[in-house]
Amino acid sequence: AAGVIQSPRHLIKEKRETATLKCYPIPRHDTVYWYQQGPGQDPQFLISFYEKMQSDKGSIPDRFSAQQFSDYHSELNMSSLELGDSALYFCASSLFGGLSYEQYFGPGTRLTVT
């Protein structure tokens, strides 16, 4: 079965640079979530989209922005990168109105800021 696709899988950037992370949800899923997991920490919710509209917002820095496109893929744009942004970034997708609204997680993008 098709899973959530994230690209790139690994990304190395320098401080103050920008980064763009991409997420391709499971086909027919209409909701995308972004989570950030720092080293040794639990995943923290950043932002979510339903039908291309922002549906919820968590602890996402103002330096970050995200959107969902007409084909339902989503991009997380990160500017003025800081060392503390180094983390695993997960995208998850779900089908609103599905049996359990279960979120299926992608493999993650490991961002390293040097």
Added chain:
Amino acid sequence: ELKVEQNPLFLSMQEGKNYTIYCNYSTTSDRLYWYRQDPGKSLESLFVLLSNGAVKQEGRLMASLDTKARLSTLHITAAVHDLSATYFCAVEGGGSNYKLTFGKGTLLTVNP
């Protein structure tokens, strides 16, 4: 604000032993998830618990949910080394709030 507390945070077990991980949460929610994470890897869904009294079992793992007590347990039976990983419980916000709030995770080490 929804808070999720998981304990223990660290668990070292001998193979063949049983143990339970606990997950408490602070506000009403009808959906709770258990995930497994290996180092540097993604979150593997283990169980989705949708209603009060739900019990699910897969191999040596069994999860239950008590929504009245706001408590879920993950029971490990006759542990084997392959179960070594970090286990997270996660709770949906409730109502129309579907974002997940995770516990801190339990790092499980099963020793031969």
